[in-house]
Amino acid sequence: MTKDGHYIYAIVATKEEKSFGPNGIGDRNDEVYNVSYRKIGAVISTSPIVKYDITRANTLAHQKVMEGIMKCYPLLPVRFGTIGEEVGRIKEKVLKARYEELLGHLRYVEDKIELGLKVLWKSKEVIFQEIVEENRDIRILRGRLLSQRVGDHGERMRLGEMVKKALEVKKEREEKAILNNFKGLWVEHKSNKTFGDQMVTNSAFLVKKDQEKMFDAAMDRLTATYDGRMKFKYVGPVPPCNFVEITVKW
Numbered sequence: 001m002t003k004d005g006h007y008i009y010a011i012v013a014t015k016e017e018k019s020f021g022p023n024g025i026g027d028r029n030d031e032v033y034n035v036s037y038r039k040i041g042a043v044i045s046t047s048p049i050v051k052y053d054i055t056r057a058n059t060l061a062h063q064k065v066m067e068g069i070m071k072c073y074p075l076l077p078v079r080f081g082t083i084g085e086e087v088g089r090i091k092e093k094v095l096k097a098r099y100e101e102l103l104g105h106l107r108y109v110e111d112k113i114e115l116g117l118k119v120l121w122k123s124k125e126v127i128f129q130e131i132v133e134e135n136r137d138i139r140i141l142r143g144r145l146l147s148q149r150v151g152d153h154g155e156r157m158r159l160g161e162m163v164k165k166a167l168e169v170k171k172e173r174e175e176k177a178i179l180n181n182f183k184g185l186w187v188e189h190k191s192n193k194t195f196g197d198q199m200v201t202n203s204a205f206l207v208k209k210d211q212e213k214m215f216d217a218a219m220d221r222l223t224a225t226y227d228g229r230m231k232f233k234y235v236g237p238v239p240p241c242n243f244v245e246i247t248v249k250w
Contacts, residue, residue: 005085007047009065011246012073013106015039020069025061032065035087037095040102043069052081066239074110077241082248094248105244112187112206113237115215119178119200120231131166138162175201181222185215190242204242
């Protein structure tokens with residue numbers, strides 16, 4: 001029989017101990033609650049001591065607990081899959097042993113939120129045509145290859161490399177133009193890995209809560225500027241996982 005421990009979701013800025021409902025990770029509907037030491041607490045639920053797979057269901061469960069709690073308290077995300085054994089050990093080894101460190105992080109994020117932005121070009125064909133029009137060497141080589149019945153394999157490879165490099169340059173230029181719309185509105189910014197040829201930026205922003213409406217307004221202007229050319233996925237507020245994540249080593 002698998003021994004039970006306690007799954008840790010987050011560290012919060014409160015000395016109050018309370019329950020947050022039966023929405024723990026896994027399929028047992030374990031109660032989520034926090035245990036405290038002085039001014040900080042650990043949000044936990046009873047859990048088997050197992051390695052949780054990084055599935056959509058598990059990561060969503062972890063995220064939903066944090067999103068619910070961040071509405072009430074400043075929060076530090078704890079790395080997905082972190083499990084402790086006894087509650088007393090969590091208090092001693094995490095809350096007490098790292099008290100000043102955790103309190104400092106909580107003070108830093110208490111007036112801030114994370115917002116996320118993914119931007120994609122809508123049409124690969126349109127972007128490719130723009131690259132051809134913007135790059136004389138690509139245009140000439142492409143024209144020469146199109147005029148030949150049997151194109152030179154080496155030249156076709158060279159064209160592909162030229163287009164790839166031009167695409168990277170175009171992405172960097174357009175990402176910079178997009179981010180300029182939010183200049184002065186974020187405390188920290190992180191550019192995450194993009195996926196595929198069409199994603200221009202995969203950004204996270206740490207923003208002061210009192211500037212969220214200004215950030216929203218800048219987002220509205222950006223959407224209007226690129227209407228029909230780009231797709232935008234704007235999310236938040238979400239826990240500040242891109243800027244702070246607590247790792248626990250037992």
